[in-house]
Amino acid sequence: MCGIVAYTGFRQARPILLEGIKRLEYRGYDSAGIAVLNGGGLHVRKNAGRISVLESAISNEELLGTCGMAHTRWATHGQPNDENAHPHLDASGRIALVHNGIIENYQALRTYLKQQGIECRSDTDTEVLVQLVGHFYKGDIEAAVRAALSDVRGTYGIAVICSEEPGKIIAAKKGSPLIIGVGDGEYIVASDAAAIIQHTAQVIYLSDGEMASVWDDGFKTMTLDAAPVTKEVEELGLTLEDIELGGHAHFMLKEIMEQPDATANCMRGRVDLMEGRIVLGGLAELARELVQTKRFIITACGTAWHAGLLGEYLFEDLAHIPTEVEYASEFRYRNPIIEQGTVVIAVSQSGETTDTQAALREARDKGAIALGVVNVVGSTIARETDAGIYLHVGPEIGVASTKAYLGQVLVLTMMALYIGRRRHLSQPALQDHLTALASLPDKIAAITRQSDDIRRVAEEFKDAENWLYLGRGYNYPTALEGALKLKEISYIHAEGMPAAEMKHGPIALITEDMPVVFIATKNSQYEKVISNIQEVLARKGRVIAVATEGDTEIANLAEHVFYVPDLPEPLQPLITIVPLQLLAYHAAVLRGCDVDKPRNLAKSVTVE
Numbered sequence: 001m002c003g004i005v006a007y008t009g010f011r012q013a014r015p016i017l018l019e020g021i022k023r024l025e026y027r028g029y030d031s032a033g034i035a036v037l038n039g040g041g042l043h044v045r046k047n048a049g050r051i052s053v054l055e056s057a058i059s060n061e062e063l064l065g066t067c068g069m070a071h072t073r074w075a076t077h078g079q080p081n082d083e084n085a086h087p088h089l090d091a092s093g094r095i096a097l098v099h100n101g102i103i104e105n106y107q108a109l110r111t112y113l114k115q116q117g118i119e120c121r122s123d124t125d126t127e128v129l130v131q132l133v134g135h136f137y138k139g140d141i142e143a144a145v146r147a148a149l150s151d152v153r154g155t156y157g158i159a160v161i162c163s164e165e166p167g168k169i170i171a172a173k174k175g176s177p178l179i180i181g182v183g184d185g186e187y188i189v190a191s192d193a194a195a196i197i198q199h200t201a202q203v204i205y206l207s208d209g210e211m212a213s214v215w216d217d218g219f220k221t222m223t224l225d226a227a228p229v230t231k232e233v234e235e236l237g238l239t240l241e242d243i244e245l246g247g248h249a250h251f252m253l254k255e256i257m258e259q260p261d262a263t264a265n266c267m268r269g270r271v272d273l274m275e276g277r278i279v280l281g282g283l284a285e286l287a288r289e290l291v292q293t294k295r296f297i298i299t300a301c302g303t304a305w306h307a308g309l310l311g312e313y314l315f316e317d318l319a320h321i322p323t324e325v326e327y328a329s330e331f332r333y334r335n336p337i338i339e340q341g342t343v344v345i346a347v348s349q350s351g352e353t354t355d356t357q358a359a360l361r362e363a364r365d366k367g368a369i370a371l372g373v374v375n376v377v378g379s380t381i382a383r384e385t386d387a388g389i390y391l392h393v394g395p396e397i398g399v400a401s402t403k404a405y406l407g408q409v410l411v412l413t414m415m416a417l418y419i420g421r422r423r424h425l426s427q428p429a430l431q432d433h434l435t436a437l438a439s440l441p442d443k444i445a446a447i448t449r450q451s452d453d454i455r456r457v458a459e460e461f462k463d464a465e466n467w468l469y470l471g472r473g474y475n476y477p478t479a480l481e482g483a484l485k486l487k488e489i490s491y492i493h494a495e496g497m498p499a500a501e502m503k504h505g506p507i508a509l510i511t512e513d514m515p516v517v518f519i520a521t522k523n524s525q526y527e528k529v530i531s532n533i534q535e536v537l538a539r540k541g542r543v544i545a546v547a548t549e550g551d552t553e554i555a556n557l558a559e560h561v562f563y564v565p566d567l568p569e570p571l572q573p574l575i576t577i578v579p580l581q582l583l584a585y586h587a588a589v590l591r592g593c594d595v596d597k598p599r600n601l602a603k604s605v606t607v608e
């Protein structure tokens, strides 16, 4: 979603701001803008399209000034055009604002402003906020922002600058991420650590309902009601290398290839093979409650929901605790029943997804214990849970989630084993799973080495516009995730479903033009999946299979087989997804798609 970068300090702001928003390109955007403040006032330039268009537009301008802001917009209210791009100015032209989030009561505020003689120029919800700030401005920008926010309903991460108070940035947050990078004589306010890391590793995380006033040699933090808040300056667990391509053509490919290391890091200190146990420090204090819990509810969106579905299978299978996975966007509005002893687990890469945050709050308000399975350290969801487990897979920049998905599945697997062993899982059974988990990074690496073979298959099928992905049991969530990967980056229509469901309708779609991807590893439902493959072949469908190494039968049925090493059934999802990630990646590249910035998508969905 929208990206925010604001700078105040002793250096020229322009290059820092442009570099900053480029680091946020991966979040998804359709227009970009910049405002720089100098003795002559505010200079704003903005346009629809890529940051490169903005750079060309200002290439002959100096835009000097040591304080400013920049923004990448992902349109919600109003077309992605020049006027709707941020920064927005108030009617006097003295105040500029950038915003991430949604002002829900913007129509009412627009009417109010009109009654006051203030006309909005854009179609955005954001502009009413800056006009409101301008309306309340009486020489104190902090007070004006506070007054405006008290009239606003919705979500926001904002930065505001004012030509009457040069060098000062006002930042405020509610429901959208905002971080302040603390340098030596300079500060960067940003919606994402990626825009900060090049300059400083010292940060302050603003919480919802907090504001900051930042100037070149100091800052203060407070609530929206002006009560002072003391914030700790924390260390960013991120390096520049983590967010650069490192020789790969795309972040998505880099992140797929990183999965052996990512899973090793995720398991480090947690899979204790010698002692035969799972160590989850983040859950230690709640271990008794978790073992005795009556029900788990896992809530998430998109890919994280697919990981959550696997969580449901794992928790019921390994820990024997009733578990449901819920789309966060549905859960939050349907007045769910939360019995005493229910544990809700929010799964989120970014830790900022609005629907997941809201679902978590709904569950907490109803008395649930709230756990987080999150990748981004210090993110909102991570901070709003009672306990949690970080993925530790490193930053994920590609919009299509790959290594974070694997991290989510891995953490949920470790949780299921951790709780399962405290209930009914025997030590030898646990030990078998631990041994298998220890081999996971090497097994994933072996699959990534098949990338060229997988590309050849993608080449053959890349023009097919409809695909099916089928699996049973633990392979069903993998079918859903494989299909999502393909559709979000290649724009091919793909559906995942339980293999047995095919005959209840979708079988009507099967023709000789339809690629059908079966996840058909050796497991308890293998024979049944083979029957489903036969059903597809009988209708001349073209079968691609993910199968277990050494399976000779499947090669006689499928046109192409991607072999994966064997693992105990509950752990198979940790490897079966890898060839499907590569298949989607190669298909998208071969179709000329912008893999890391797919159309209409945002990395972190911070609107409803």
Ligand code: AGP
Binding pocket: 301, 302, 303, 304, 305, 347, 348, 349, 350, 351, 352, 353, 356, 399, 400, 401, 402, 488, 601, 602, 603, 604, 605
């Ligand atoms: C993943 O490939 C998707 N782009 C998307 O479904 C994503 O998983 C979803 O928006 C949830 O994001 P989160 O994990 O950051 O909460």
